[in-house]
Amino acid sequence: MKFDCIIIGSGIAGLWSAKFLNEAGKKTLIVTKNQVWDCNSFYAQGGVTMAIDENDVPIHIEDTFKAGSFHNKKEAVEILSKASLSLKKELLDYGFKFDPGVTKEGAHSVKRVYHAGGDATGRELHRFIFKKDKSYLLDEAVVFDFLLEDDVAYGVSVLHKNRKYNIYANNVIIASGGVGALYKYDTNARTISGDLQGLAVEKGIKLKDMEMTQFHPTVFIETRFSQKLLLTEALRGEGAHIIDENGKRFLFEYDKRGELAGRDIVSRAIFLHQQKGHKVFLDVSMFDEEYFKKRFPTIYQKLRDYDINIPYEPIPISPAFHYMMGGIEVDINSSKVLGFKNLYAIGEVAYTGVHGANRLASNSLLECFVFAKRAAEDIVKKNFKTDNIEFDIEKKELFKKEDKKYKNRLREVMWEKVGIIRTKRGLNYALEFIENSMDKVGYLTKLRFVTAKEIVKAALKREKPLGTHFRKD
Numbered sequence: 001m002k003f004d005c006i007i008i009g010s011g012i013a014g015l016w017s018a019k020f021l022n023e024a025g026k027k028t029l030i031v032t033k034n035q036v037w038d039c040n041s042f043y044a045q046g047g048v049t050m051a052i053d054e055n056d057v058p059i060h061i062e063d064t065f066k067a068g069s070f071h072n073k074k075e076a077v078e079i080l081s082k083a084s085l086s087l088k089k090e091l092l093d094y095g096f097k098f099d100p101g102v103t104k105e106g107a108h109s110v111k112r113v114y115h116a117g118g119d120a121t122g123r124e125l126h127r128f129i130f131k132k133d134k135s136y137l138l139d140e141a142v143v144f145d146f147l148l149e150d151d152v153a154y155g156v157s158v159l160h161k162n163r164k165y166n167i168y169a170n171n172v173i174i175a176s177g178g179v180g181a182l183y184k185y186d187t188n189a190r191t192i193s194g195d196l197q198g199l200a201v202e203k204g205i206k207l208k209d210m211e212m213t214q215f216h217p218t219v220f221i222e223t224r225f226s227q228k229l230l231l232t233e234a235l236r237g238e239g240a241h242i243i244d245e246n247g248k249r250f251l252f253e254y255d256k257r258g259e260l261a262g263r264d265i266v267s268r269a270i271f272l273h274q275q276k277g278h279k280v281f282l283d284v285s286m287f288d289e290e291y292f293k294k295r296f297p298t299i300y301q302k303l304r305d306y307d308i309n310i311p312y313e314p315i316p317i318s319p320a321f322h323y324m325m326g327g328i329e330v331d332i333n334s335s336k337v338l339g340f341k342n343l344y345a346i347g348e349v350a351y352t353g354v355h356g357a358n359r360l361a362s363n364s365l366l367e368c369f370v371f372a373k374r375a376a377e378d379i380v381k382k383n384f385k386t387d388n389i390e391f392d393i394e395k396k397e398l399f400k401k402e403d404k405k406y407k408n409r410l411r412e413v414m415w416e417k418v419g420i421i422r423t424k425r426g427l428n429y430a431l432e433f434i435e436n437s438m439d440k441v442g443y444l445t446k447l448r449f450v451t452a453k454e455i456v457k458a459a460l461k462r463e464k465p466l467g468t469h470f471r472k473d
């Protein structure tokens with residue numbers, strides 16, 4: 001069967017583009033690695049940023065620029081913020097209901113973050129949109145090759161139930177998310193490992209701003225799973241304090257905005273304070289228990305399961321890798337990968353330039369919605385058809401015996417040397433490790449190494465600190 005469009009990834013970017021393709025009668029296939037809900041979108045807690053009204057658009061734009069250290073692409077930020085007004089209506093018309101009231105998160109100057117299910121915005125949105133989806137679905141299938149010739153995409157190769165095969169389409173959308181699994185501590189879903197950014201590089205496609213990796217300051221890392229528990233920005237936005245073992249709110253020593261400073265500043269301050277031998281906690285004791293339970297039900301339940309007496313007991317926290325600002329560069333009008341006629345990239349895997357050197361909280365779901373729609377509209381408008389060409393299947397060995405060992409070591413090296421504070425020496429160490437390891441692993445793991453190498457190379461190249469990229473030397 002040949003499809004009008006293959007979408008790689010079942011997060012909100014993928015599902016939202018499918019919505020418009022479905023409505024236009026396009027035969028669409030969503031291919032996803034594990035289960036549909038195994039994606040970062042499902043775990044988004046805080047919400048979706050949408051400008052309150054026309055008057056708020058310039059203020060939202062300014063906040064986005066400030067958070068991004070003015071490294072953002074101006075035109076992309078304008079598209080993002082203006083489109084947020086129509087998105088609100090679109091979601092309401094589609095039948096989605098946000099919780100009453102909007103909230104404020106770090107570095108937003110007004111309350112404009114819309115949430116649902118308390119702290120389960122991603123889960124509520126994902127479930128709602130997926131329920132209405134009419135695409136074909138191939139789950140438990142890993143894409144390991146793009147079928148490309150010149151400037152045209154013909155489909156993808158998948159590994160599904162131990163079988164490799166090609167699937168063909170007139171258009172391909174990459175919506176495969178970020179790179180969380182490259183880091184020892186991360187908040188991301190287990191499926192998010194940056195393989196397709198690596199595959200893009202293998203295919204000669206350029207990535208941009210890969211040094212711009214965001215670390216979330218408030219993460220509960222004392223869990224047994226590799227995915228650590230994020231404690232949403234909204235907690236600090238609504239009054240939670242960051243304290244050390246002496247109860248001191250030490251953030252003010254680093255930035256006068258204290259808890260409401262941008263994520264990079266707060267993450268760095270916590271990291272440095274920890275390096276001085278302190279323990280760091282999130283104090284939520286100012287919240288009434290009933291309010292907390294209703295407003296942050298997921299966090300409340302999960303921490304109670306870990307025997308933390310919420311909201312009375314301070315929560316031990318650490319920063320952790322959270323979000324990738326860089327990615328596959330696209331044309332912001334069509335979401336098309338630069339240089340291609342029918343290959344698109346949307347959501348966290350894409351670089352649109354909206355986030356600059358650091359993402360403003362809750363701008364990423366907004367980016368998914370806005371640019372996913374643009375991709376779908378472009379596909380419908382262009383109605384591009386590919387010739388029926390057959391491709392051989394990539395013969396490379398996908399797995400090798402020692403993959404796990406190398407993956408874990410990579411996670412450690414990335415956390416220690418390519419994390420919150422970077423030096424030339426540390427980055428060179430990481431580069432050497434990556435170059436020496438990448439041919440010892442199976443092809444799927446190698447793709448992670450290729451992505452990691454892009455991050456390290458970009459971090460080496462940018463010698464001065466900017467936003468979330470902090471070079472100590």
Ligand SMILES: Cc1cc2nc3c(=O)[nH]c(=O)nc-3n(C[C@H](O)[C@H](O)[C@H](O)COP(=O)(O)OP(=O)(O)OC[C@H]3O[C@@H](n4cnc5c(N)ncnc54)[C@H](O)[C@@H]3O)c2cc1C
Pocket residue numbers: 008009010011012013014031032033034036038039040041042043044045046047048049121122141142143144175176177178187188189191192193195196230322323346347348349361362363364365366368
């Ligand atoms: C814990 C957490 C909380 C967050 N909270 C917020 C928030 O409140 N507000 C906000 O705006 N943003 C938030 N973010 C960020 C936001 O959730 C993500 O940036 C966004 O959901 C990314 O959506 P996406 O559709 O691009 O990718 P994802 O939702 O991550 O989906 C990627 C999909 O691609 C699939 N995939 C990957 N590789 C392959 C492959 N090789 N083959 C097949 N399939 C593949 C995955 O299985 C998955 O289905 C949060 C992120 C996390 C982790």
